[in-house]
Structure formats: structure tokens, C-alpha cells
Amino acid sequence: MNRKTKKITGWLVVIALIIAVQPLARRVSLDRLVLGINPPTPWTRILARSNQDPELAVTGVTGVIVGAILGGFREVAASMLWMKTDTLWDKGEGTHAQALWTMRLTTLLDPHWLEPWRITGWHLAYNMFVETDDPKEKAKFLQMGVDSLKEGVSWNPDRYDLYFELGWTYFDKVRDYEEAAKWMQAAIQFPHPEYIDRMIAHAFERLPDMPRALDWYDYCLKRNPTDGTAAGATITIRERYLPAWKLMEQGKYDEAIAAIDKWLLVEPNSTLGLHMKGLIYERAGNLEGAYEAWKLAGETSALNAHAQAKAVEIAHKLGKPVPEVAQSLFREKAKGGMGISRPEEEAAKKN
Amino acid sequence: MRAIYRVARATFHEAWRRRFLNIFLVFGILIIGSSWVFAYLQPGAELKMIIDVSLGSIRFFGMLIAVFMGTRLIPDEIEKRTIHTILTKPVSRAEFLFGKFLGGIATIFANVALMGAAFLIVFAIKAPQFRAMTTEGSMSMEFMTGNIVKAVILSFFELTVLMSIAVVASTVFSWIIAAIFSFFVYFVGQMAEFFNQLANPERDIPAVAKALLGVIYKLLPHFEIFDIREAIMRDQFMPWNVMGKIVAQGLAYTLIVMLIGYLIFNDREV
Numbered sequence: 001m002n003r004k005t006k007k008i009t010g011w012l013v014v015i016a017l018i019i020a021v022q023p024l025a026r027r028v029s030l031d032r033l034v035l036g037i038n039p040p041t042p043w044t045r046i047l048a049r050s051n052q053d054p055e056l057a058v059t060g061v062t063g064v065i066v067g068a069i070l071g072g073f074r075e076v077a078a079s080m081l082w083m084k085t086d087t088l089w090d091k092g093e094g095t096h097a098q099a100l101w102t103m104r105l106t107t108l109l110d111p112h113w114l115e116p117w118r119i120t121g122w123h124l125a126y127n128m129f130v131e132t133d134d135p136k137e138k139a140k141f142l143q144m145g146v147d148s149l150k151e152g153v154s155w156n157p158d159r160y161d162l163y164f165e166l167g168w169t170y171f172d173k174v175r176d177y178e179e180a181a182k183w184m185q186a187a188i189q190f191p192h193p194e195y196i197d198r199m200i201a202h203a204f205e206r207l208p209d210m211p212r213a214l215d216w217y218d219y220c221l222k223r224n225p226t227d228g229t230a231a232g233a234t235i236t237i238r239e240r241y242l243p244a245w246k247l248m249e250q251g252k253y254d255e256a257i258a259a260i261d262k263w264l265l266v267e268p269n270s271t272l273g274l275h276m277k278g279l280i281y282e283r284a285g286n287l288e289g290a291y292e293a294w295k296l297a298g299e300t301s302a303l304n305a306h307a308q309a310k311a312v313e314i315a316h317k318l319g320k321p322v323p324e325v326a327q328s329l330f331r332e333k334a335k336g337g338m339g340i341s342r343p344e345e346e347a348a349k350k351n
Numbered sequence: 352m353r354a355i356y357r358v359a360r361a362t363f364h365e366a367w368r369r370r371f372l373n374i375f376l377v378f379g380i381l382i383i384g385s386s387w388v389f390a391y392l393q394p395g396a397e398l399k400m401i402i403d404v405s406l407g408s409i410r411f412f413g414m415l416i417a418v419f420m421g422t423r424l425i426p427d428e429i430e431k432r433t434i435h436t437i438l439t440k441p442v443s444r445a446e447f448l449f450g451k452f453l454g455g456i457a458t459i460f461a462n463v464a465l466m467g468a469a470f471l472i473v474f475a476i477k478a479p480q481f482r483a484m485t486t487e488g489s490m491s492m493e494f495m496t497g498n499i500v501k502a503v504i505l506s507f508f509e510l511t512v513l514m515s516i517a518v519v520a521s522t523v524f525s526w527i528i529a530a531i532f533s534f535f536v537y538f539v540g541q542m543a544e545f546f547n548q549l550a551n552p553e554r555d556i557p558a559v560a561k562a563l564l565g566v567i568y569k570l571l572p573h574f575e576i577f578d579i580r581e582a583i584m585r586d587q588f589m590p591w592n593v594m595g596k597i598v599a600q601g602l603a604y605t606l607i608v609m610l611i612g613y614l615i616f617n618d619r620e621v
Contacts (some may be wrong), residue, residue: 010613
């Protein structure tokens with residue numbers, strides 16, 4: 001074999017080896033995918049995200065951060081970005097697009113770091129929410145906050161923290177108590193602080209769903225017999241609301257309303273009393289009465305978005321013109337709730 | 352084989368006399384040793400930060416050592432004209448090339464082992480402390496130590512591939528161009544999956560571009576496969592058979608690259 005033939009043979013062997021290694025490469029790629037150990041690929045996801053939000057330009061990434069990412073220090077890069085977000089916050093630019101982008105990028109770079117998810121979700125659902133007066137914009141920020149927390153949950157499914165954070169956002173901001181209870185019940189599947197058990201009972205109490213609220217207070221008391229809040233709430237529900245609930249279940253709506261009114265005379269602005277009244281009227285098919293009760297509850301407390309959203313929902317059924325409420329718009333759009341998926345995956349599904 | 356062993360041994364001893372390589376090693380160990388200080392950058396996730404900084408340091412300083420040593424192995428011999436003395440002895444070009452490469456690999460192995468040992472010591476001291484003081488107390492650590500050892504092993508094989516690229520590049524270019532080329536391939540190789548996604552048949556881009564991206568993906572060494580930090584963070588058992596496949600893929604790439612190096616070096620005038 002002369003020198004030239006040897007050379008050609010050598011290159012043919014190289015090509016053959018490159019082809020031969022491809023099935024192994026595919027196998028490894030598949031194994032990593034199945035095991036779920038592929039690193040979050042920031043560049044692809046950042047690009048995908050940029051396509052979704054073109055107004056969020058990549059302005060927060062400095063050379064140092066790019067270097068850190070490329071050098072393999074992903075978490076360090078995430079910490080640097082987080083500090084940058086902090087600086088922007090201190091400068092009063094926390095609600096600017098750049099701060100939102102650096103927050104988002106931090107979660108992309110280090111999805112197992114809980115704090116950025118928590119703060120980003122809260123920032124969107126609370127701070128950005130109050131930056132606008134337009135209910136549609138407000139609903140958009142609620143959606144973004146909730147989506148961000150759900151994505152965080154999908155990266156950290158075995159920790160209680162983000163389930164609770166999501167439950168709390170539903171409880172306190174969206175005021176969708178059914179959803180709040182679902183996410184908090186998911187949170188308590190993992191080691192968690194005691195107050196979360198009680199929060200579930202509070203959520204059912206405000207829905208209102210008194211039997212389920214009592215079940216959860218009972219659960220709290222079994223876990224901790226000295227839980228004064230649970231004990232007090234149990235007495236209040238049994239004394240004030242359970243009789244009306246039972247009458248409602250028996251279809252004795254007028255008597256149920258009378259039982260609730262008895263307590264509303266003592267405490268006319270009682271949130272739970274008004275919620276109960278709204279529900280009884282709704283079950284009785286008296287939508288006008290239900291609307292008035294929910295409307296009153298919403299007016300009594302400016303933060304009672306649950307009552308406001310219920311009033312809007314019933315007003316729509318009655319054909320009444322009512323001003324839009326952000327939480328109501330959000331709820332209409334986000335029916336379904338417990339599905340965990342990442343925004344990029346949802347976008348991919350649509351495509 | 353004896354000639355390969357002798358060249359490799361000489362290369363290994365010579366590598367420890369190169370001051371810049373020692374400096375990289377010392378820096379790497381210093382950063383790993385102080386990784387627990389960096390951990391406070393992420394309150395509530397200190398343990399994760401130690402792992403990231405330490406594994407990142409092993410990969411980063413390992414990469415510097417692999418590239419700067421790999422690209423100097425052959426050009427230095429040509430520059431000092433010692434290659435003529437060696438090749439006039441009964442040492443073939445192939446033996447010289449593979450001997451140099453294996454000597455470099457032995458050096459990388461020693462460096463990674465030292466940095467890995469430093470990491471394991473810091474981890475053994477600090478992990479229980481951080482786990483107790485943060486919410487990471489609820490974090491599972493059943494497979495963590497084993498996964499860390501596996502990650503260090505995979506870092507070594509990743510650097511083996513990089514080293515082969517650096518050595519081969521230095522047979523074509525000057526060492527500085529070879530170093531730039533090696534860094535470029537390393538960084539692009541970290542994003543190999545990105546090219547695969549771009550070459551996805553469902554993507555709306557011209558067929559030629561798609562084909563080209565597919566070829567780039569197939570030719571590029573897939574450096575990201577050596578990164579198993581996700582498994583560590585999630586405390587997920589990293590199966591040995593998958594480890595074996597990753598190592599096999601790394602060794603296959605190394606073999607291909609070294610074969611290309613042999614074909615080029617055999618034709619080169621020195």
C-alpha cells in the first residue's frame with residue numbers, strides 16, 4: 001500500500017468512525033432526555049423567550065456574565081444577574097423591562113434556586129399589577145406571575161416552597177380559593193411549616209365550603225391540639241355558619257338566608273357571612289340576590305377580589321353591564337389550574 | 352508501545368515543570384477550597400453553590416490546562432528542534448504523537464484528581480453544616496457524593512476530548528491559533544444540542560441550512576453530555592450504563608480526532 005492509498009484509507013476510516021459513532025450519540029442524547037438531566041439550555045430558551053416577548057431585549061447580560069455561563073459557572077452567573085436585579089431595584093428601576101428580564105434570565109440560568117422564582121412571581125403578581133390601571137394589563141401580570149411560579153414548581157417539584165407560593169398568590173392576590181387550596185394541598189405533601197395546613201382550611205372557609213373547612217381545621221387540631229386558631233375557627237363555623245349550610249343542603253334556602261342574616265345583623269360586613277349569603281342565593285337560583293350579596297362583599301373590602309369576580313360572573317349571567325375586574329379576566333382565561341407546563345412547551349404545542 | 356510509554360512519561364514530567372500549568376492548578380484548588388465563601392451568594396442554596404463553583408472550577412481550569420498544554424506539546428518540540436532528535440531515534444511519528452497525547456492525558460488526570468479531592472474534602476466538611484442551617488435540610492442527599500465523583504470522572508473524559516482537539520489543532524496551526532480554535536470548538540460544543548434543535552425537520556428554515564446544521568451537529572464533539580449537574584442537584588441516581596455510554600462516546604471522539612491528527616501530522620514537514 002503506497003503512501004497515497006494509506007492516506008485515502010485513513011480518511012475513509014475517519015468518515016466511517018464518524019458515521020459509526022452517531023447511533024451512540026443519539027442513544028446518549030435520548031438517555032439524558034429520559035433521565036431529565038440535560039442542563040437548562042439557556043441560549044435556546046432565551047431565544048424562545050425573546051420571540052415571545054420581543055419588547056424584552058437582552059440588555060442585562062454583561063460580558064462577565066456571558067463568560068461565567070460559558071465557563072461552566074451557571075449558578076455563579078445567575079447570582080451575578082440576581083445582584084444586578086437588586087441594583088436595578090435599589091435605583092428604583094425594579095419595574096422596568098430590564099429588571100424583569102434579568103429576573104427571568106436568573107430563573108432560566110439556575111432553575112433550582114427558589115428565591116428568584118418566588119420574588120419574580122411576587123413581583124409580577126403584586127408590584128407590576130399595581131403599576132397599571134388597565135384590568136387587562138393587570139390580568140396579564142397576574143397570568144405572568146402565576147405562570148412563572150408554575151414553571152418554578154415544574155423545576156422543583158419535590159419542595160413545598162413554590163407550591164405554597166403559588167397557593168398564596170391564588171389565596172391573597174387572585175382570591176381564587178379553590179385553586180389556592182389545591183396548590184397548598186400539593187405543598188403539604190413535602191416537609192412544610194404548620195401554618196400551611198391552616199391556610200387550606202382558611203381557603204375553604206372563604207370559598208365558602210364549610211364542611212371541607214371544618215375537615216381541615218379538624219386535621220390541624222389532630223396534628224397540633226394546642227392550635228388555638230383552628231380551635232377558634234371551628235367554634236365560629238359551627239356556631240355561625242354550619243346551621244345555614246345544613247339548611248342550604250336540605251334546599252331550605254329561605255331559612256338558610258334567615259340563619260345567615262341573624263349573624264349579619266350583628267356583623268354586617270362579615271366577609272364569610274356575605275360569601276355564604278351569595279352562595280345560598282346562587283344555589284337557590286336567585287341570581288339577583290346573589291349578585292347583590294357578592295357585590296356588597298366586594299365593596300365592603302376593596303381587596304376582596306373573590307367577591308368582586310363572583311359579582312362580575314353573575315352580572316354576566318344576568319346581562320348586567322359591570323366594570324371589568326382583573327382577577328375575573330384572569331380566571332376566565334386560566335380555567336384548568338393544576339396543569340404544570342413551561343411557557344416554552346405551551347408555545348411549542350401551539351406551533 | 353515502549354516508545355509511546357517513554358514519550359508519554361517524559362511529557363508528563365515536563366508538564367509539571369511548566370509554571371503556568373501549576374498556576375492554573377493552584378488557582379483551581381484555591382477557588383474550590385474557598386467555594387464555601389461563594390456559597391453565601393445564594394442564600395438558602397449554599398450547598399448547590401459549592402457544587403457549582405467547585406465543578407465549574409474543575410471544568411474551567413481543566414479546560415485551560417488541556418488547551419494550553421495540548422497546543423504546546425508539539426509546537427514546542429518543533430520550535431526547540433528536539434523533535435528531530437526524537438524522530439531520528441526508532442520512534443515513529445505516530446508513536447511520538449500518541450505518546451505526547453497520553454502524557455498530556457496523564458497530566459490532566461492528575462490535575463483533575465487533585466482538584467476533585469479538594470472538592471470532596473470541602474464538600475465533606477461543609478455539606479452537613481449548610482444542610483442543617485438552610486431549607487436544604489429537606490433536600491435529599493442519597494446519591495449526591497456518588498454523583499459528584501461521577502461528575503469529576505466525566506470532567507476528565509471531557510478534557511480528554513478537548514486535549515485531543517488541542518493537540519491536533521497544534522499540528523495544523525501555530526499554538527496561539529490552535530488555542531483559540533480549541534476554545535471555540537469547546538464553547539460551540541457546549542451548545543451542540545442547539546444545532547440539533549435548529550436542524551429539526553419541523554423547523555421552517557431552508558433545507559440547505561438544515562442539512563448544514565445537521566452536519567455541524569454530527570461533527571461537533573458534544574461537550575454538554577459530560578455535564579451531569581442536573582442529576583446532582585436533583586439527587587437523582589446516575590446509572591452506570593449511561594455513564595459508560597457517555598465515556599464511550601467521549602473516547603470515540605478522541606479516537607477520531609487523534610486519527611485525523613495522525614493523518615495530518617504524518618504529512619507535515621517538521
